[in-house]
Amino acid sequence: MTKAPGPAAGKVRAEALVERFRSRIQFAIAAAALAGGLALAGLDMPGAARWVWASGAGIVLAALLVEIVRALSQGRFGLDLLAALSMAGSLALGEELAGAVIALMLSGGQLLEAFAEGRARREMTALLARAPRRAQRYVDGRLEDAPLEDIAPGDRLLVRPGDTTPVDGIVAVREAVLDEAALTGEPLPRIHAVGDEVMSGAVNAGGAFDLVASRPAAESTYAGIVRLVAAAQASRAPMARLADRYALGFLAVSVALAGAAWLASGDPTRALAVLVVATPCPLILAVPVAIVAGVSRCAHRGVLVKSAGALETLGRVRTLLLDKTGTLTGGAPVVVGVHSAGRASREEVLRSAGSLAQASPHVVSAAIAGGARRSGLALSSPLDVVESPGAGLSGEVDGAPVSVGSFEHVAASAQRCAWADDHRASAEAAGRMTAFVGVGGRFAGAITLADVVRPDAREALAALRREGVTRIVLVTGDSAAVAHAVADGLGIDEVIAQATPAQKVEAVRAASGGGATMMVGDGVNDAPALAAADVGVAMGSKGAAASAEAADVVILVDSLDRLPEAVRTGRLATRIAIQSVLVGIGLSTAGMIAASFGLLTPLEGALAQEAIDVAVILNALRALSI
Known part of the structure; x- marks a missing residue:
């Protein structure tokens, strides 16, 4: 319902607000404790200073332990445990100042992460706030x-x-x-x-x-x-879940290195320095920030990515499968030709037909009326309109009887003529969609309609090639002749025509051996194939609700040019996340090795690690501007 954003969206926003409030409170406590302790130390009151530092670190540690227990109860294991170990170790070994710095940097990092994710979600939450x-x-x-x-x-x-x-x-x-x-x-x-x-x-x-x-x-x-x-905001990236799984391994390595440094030197402070440098790991900070930033960037460009995992998959697509109607073509007929039987001009034929067509919501009528308006013709209000379902319209325009529709429908009220018979034969032979027009009891002309290729289709497919797509397949239920006519000149590698929904699914599965697959469609018959692909994309501005529900990505703009933009965003956002992780882990590892040899004190290690965390978060935010 649009009555309210929904419980899922409300829960996400509530949790985000609580997280920001908690981060601010913890940061304020840690900052006040560190500053107060330094002031007391400057007044030559070292005992009081150490007590204030310990109190600040203890409060942040207690809050962190609550979060760790809650995460474990939900089956999630994170690297915040390293932060807890380092703060507890600092307090146990009398390194209260180091503990206070760790508390400040940890709460500051959480506050920065909350700010970064809040900024990245701004375009998406704006949609929810504007719901009528x-x-x-x-x-x-x-x-x-x-x-x-x-x-x-x-x-x-x-x-x-x-x-x-x-x-x-x-x-x-x-x-x-x-x-x-x-x-x-x-x-x-x-x-x-x-x-x-x-x-x-x-x-x-x-x-x-x-x-x-x-x-x-x-x-x-x-x-x-x-x-x-709401679903996109509530999702967690597979890379983030992978980071959680790596947390146990990284924790084991950090503890093992800390233990080895202690055994080799006999100094537990070295072990503490190693743990401090590993706290907290950028693995848990960079990934969600970069991925959510990418999802938000797509939303700003009219591409709604349902989950963070779908964004990652977009960046790995190698095979593209497309439906024809509504995807490569506009999905609705348009006037492409007007023919006169000789008694009236083409403008008069189109004006008479367009005036009568205004009275019907049928897709062909809408196309005729729209074509007349785009031609700048002044349409009259029709009278006594009668619609024969599947056949056409009859009525009065400017005092003259007018009929529009199939040959048989117009012939029922118009005098047969050689022109009409010949035009009917040629239209049927060419497979053209044709609406005949009768005015005043005679055939006045005919209007040719077609579902034309999108003007941006060629460039969009070329752009997808540049983004790493190596194979493009057209999968359509239309005839082979129509399918090849549409594919001609678009650089499509294969055409699969007269495909049923089940055959579209088989085509997606057959293409899966060539890397990640993406299926793009807009109709109900495309929904199974969209669900079967590694990432399904629905043309959602005019498409069926079933395709939008089955898809992982919905393009809200009636244009294909946003598709390569989304693929590029997915690729670059994932690259930025991985880059941030690798750089952060590399620097953390170098710092742990230096600390194990006594080159960094616990205080110096805390400052170095948190500088790394801030750097990787800021780097991850680059995904907002890609």
Whole structure:
């Protein structure tokens, strides 16, 4: 429901707020203890200074132990245990100042991590905060303030300036100027003409306009976005879980090295210095920050990544499989040709057909009316319109009877002619989608429609090649002739035509031997293949809800150019995370070795390690700007 962001999203935000508050309190306590102890030491009160340092470290240690116990109860094992060992060791060995520094640096690192993740999530949480709750609905010519869940398809709504479009719908009466930046990443407002379908969640940047709801709130675009954002925020990256598993090994190595240093030197302080340098490991800091930053970056560009794991997989894709309709093509027919029977101009044929087509929500009618408007033709209001399902429309335009639809439908009210018979034969032979037009009891002309290749398809596929995709396969249920016509010139390696949903799944599985697979589609029949691929991508701006639910990634913009951007973001975010981890672990290991030889004191080790942690977190934040 769009009524509220949902329990999952609320839980995530609540946990984030608690974490930030806890981090701030602990940092304040640690900072006050360190500063107070230093002040007492300067006043020649070493006993009191050591007591203050120990108190600050003890409070942070107690809070850390609570977190460790909670994590273990949930089956998670983390490297915070090293921090607990080093602080406890500092207090036990009389290194209270080192313990206070460790406490300050640990709480400071947690505070910085919380800040980094909060900044990285900003674009995603903004979507949740903007979720509409109510709508202005027309009832018997009057406006009423209605709960969003009460809005049904067909309801007429008023969208005022500054309002968020509450549900998916059709623009009525006057054009709409919408700011869709939060949904698509496009910075400039977009103008939607009367009859255009618009997504929920956009902000009205122009004058008030009427919107006829096409879906209930729970099924609208924004409701799906809210659900997906909540799932993305609650997910943990596989790399982060892998880091948890490596924690035990790293802890064992650190303790073993500390023990060896103690045995070799007979000085337990060396063992403490080794543990301090390993506290806390950047393995648990860099990965979540970089991955969440990447997910947030994708959201800002209109690509909703459901989980952190999906972002990582995007960066490893080598084989791309695409559906045709709605993916490589626009998914809806458009007017590509107007033909006149000779008695009227092509503009008159299109104007008559477009005027009548305004009265029908059918996809072909919408295409004809839209084509007429884009041609700059002034359309008239039709009268006495009768729609014959699957056949066409009949009515009156400017006082003349007009019919639009199949040859048989128009022939029922129009005089047969040689032109109409010949055009029908040629259209059927070429497999063209054709709507015939009759005016005044005669065949006036015909309109050719087609589902055309997206203008950005060629460049998007070329960009994917540059991002590491080595094989591209078109998998479609259309005929071989149509499939090859679409694939021609796009650099597609293989075409699989007349594929059933089960055959699309088999195609995905057969391609899995060539590396990570990505399936892109938008229809209900694509949902099984999207789920079977290593990463499924749904064209969600106009696609079916089933495909968006089955997919790992949803493109909210009706454009393929965001796909290579998402792949690039996934690859670079993962690279930044791994880079931060390797550099941090390498520096930590070098520091532990130096400490084992007595080259670093516990205090120096604490300062060095926390400097490493701050560096890797700042490096991981680079994923926000990729």
